Amino acid sequence: MNSGAWEEVGCAKLWNEWCRTTDTTHLSPAKSFCMFYHLKSNPSVVLCQCNCYVAEDQQYQWLEKVFGSCPKKNMQVMILTCRHVTDYKTSESTSSLHSPFLKALKTQNFKEPPCCPLLEQPNIVHDLPAAVLSYCQVWKIPAVLYLCYTDVMKLDLITVEAFRPILSSRSLKGLVKNIPQSTEILKKLMTTNEIQSNIYT
């Protein structure tokens, strides 16, 4: 976000028990909220960086606030998220899987072929990514969710690199300057957030 190509256009503030602090006045916004940026060269490209956990009873309102004011015509949504590999159900043991790996889910109106295999049943997705994808499916917005299963608890470069195939997708090809530079872009987008997972479930 510091590359100068993105401009901050707004943020969604919320608080729940998962937030790290109760002091919302002195906290740097990027730490605890959902920040919205648009590309200076192409303002119709909007990026949302979610740095907080949106609780299940806040997700519907979050969607109404964010999507309510957007014109839905010609909109396309791409969601990037991570999960711990132990969440992935397969008939083999999860220790035999080569993580990180990417899986996708798409709405009916998303006609592009996804950049990786689709997420097979009985695997499902919860939380804000599921809420966004459900909204897009119901309101017939083309949307794709790319889910990276990784074996680390803190986001690292190897996990972020797993998202590389999406940079050559039709939607993003026009935005990526050139492939060698893309690692730099990915590094800059990396935050020190922990991957959302509850060790008690």
Next chain:
Amino acid sequence: MHKIGYFYTDCLVPMVGNNPYATAEENSTELCINAEVYSLPSKKLVALQLRSIFIKYKSKPFCEKLLSWVKSSNCAKVIVLSSSHSYHRNDLQLRSTPFRYLLTPIVPKSVQNRIQSLNWEEMEKSPCIPEIDDSEFCIRIPGGGITKTLYDEGCSKEIPVVVLLKFVSEGDNIPDALGLVEYLNEWLQIIKPCCDDPTASALQWKMPSSWRLLFGSGLPPALF
């Protein structure tokens, strides 16, 4: 049954996944969400499938929205397939069939007569406050989620509601689900039994792919 729409609501925890009812390559990539509506026009049947739990304090608003949709759609009756904790059974219930039914007063006589002809057991009333000896008796469905609310709302708003439930324990509830749908089929005859053998007809029901790996992934060989 074909998917005809969604019940988009803020009352259920969001979830998405690929089509668990896929029969071919084409429909296996269909996205499914937490509350979807399916229909079978030949049997005049519409099914609402709920795939996730209620958000705190939202179960009563959900029941109200659901029943108002049922009323505005002019449904002849609502059938609720549910369950109740088997450990709450009294001695008589322990010795009888695990299936029960409940009808709201407005359910048509023809349905009441049909159900009575099947020799089904009606859900018994139990003490409202079990710890108190002279407590009043009422219908209780422990572990039934919104079932009791739907039944009560059906009674007060004069909506024909038929509850079919099974007493179940925690764990692998797949056989319970098959049992419950067989119970429903005895009445509605959605699938005609192919022969008189009850075990054979259970095999006519297809299991969705979402029921696979109920207890998690395969085990690492290093464990043994």
